[in-house]
Amino acid sequence: PAVDAVGASLAALARLRPWRSAVLEGVADVVMTLGVHRASSARNRAARLLAAVLPVVIDDLDPDEANRGLAVLIMSALHDTGQAVRCSAVTALGEVAAVAADHL
Numbered sequence: 001p002a003v004d005a006v007g008a009s010l011a012a013l014a015r016l017r018p019w020r021s022a023v024l025e026g027v028a029d030v031v032m033t034l035g036v037h038r039a040s041s042a043r044n045r046a047a048r049l050l051a052a053v054l055p056v057v058i059d060d061l062d063p064d065e066a067n068r069g070l071a072v073l074i075m076s077a078l079h080d081t082g083q084a085v086r087c088s089a090v091t092a093l094g095e096v097a098a099v100a101a102d103h104l
Contacts, residue, residue, distance in 0.1 A: 003045045007052025014056040024057055028065060034089075035072045040082030047076060047088035054092060055099040070096065 010026070013019040030053070034046035050073060058066050073096070076089035 003048045004052070007049045010049065011052045011056045014053060020057070020060065023053060024060060027053060027057060027061065027069065031065075031069045031072050034076055034085075040080070040085050043076065043080060043085045044082060044088050047073065047085055047092050051088065051092035051095045055095045058096060058100045 010023055014023040027050075030046045030049050034043050034050065037043050037046070050069065054069060054073075058069075061069070070093075073089045073093050077086055077093060080086050080089065
């Protein structure tokens with residue numbers, strides 16, 4: 001629940017111009033956490049944060065960064081060892097696809 005509240009807060013901040021760049025800078029760190037962190041709980045939190053934030057900021061991301069985020073989500077959805085991480089990654093992909101299908 002706390003992770004979802006943080007994700008909702010970050011998504012709300014990303015909609016405000018003064019905070020958007022700070023949220024964009026953090027997206028790369030979240031993607032990196034999802035891709036390489038050893039603890040499945042950390043990867044799950046990262047996927048849940050991306051589900052909240054990525055749909056809001058994907059149009060403002062550098063195309064390579066957006067593609068990397070999507071690739072990490074796809075790999076996590078297909079191959080992560082944690083079932084919760086796979087579910088969160090699938091949810092994140094669904095959220096992104098709903099608003100930014102042209103990036104997929």
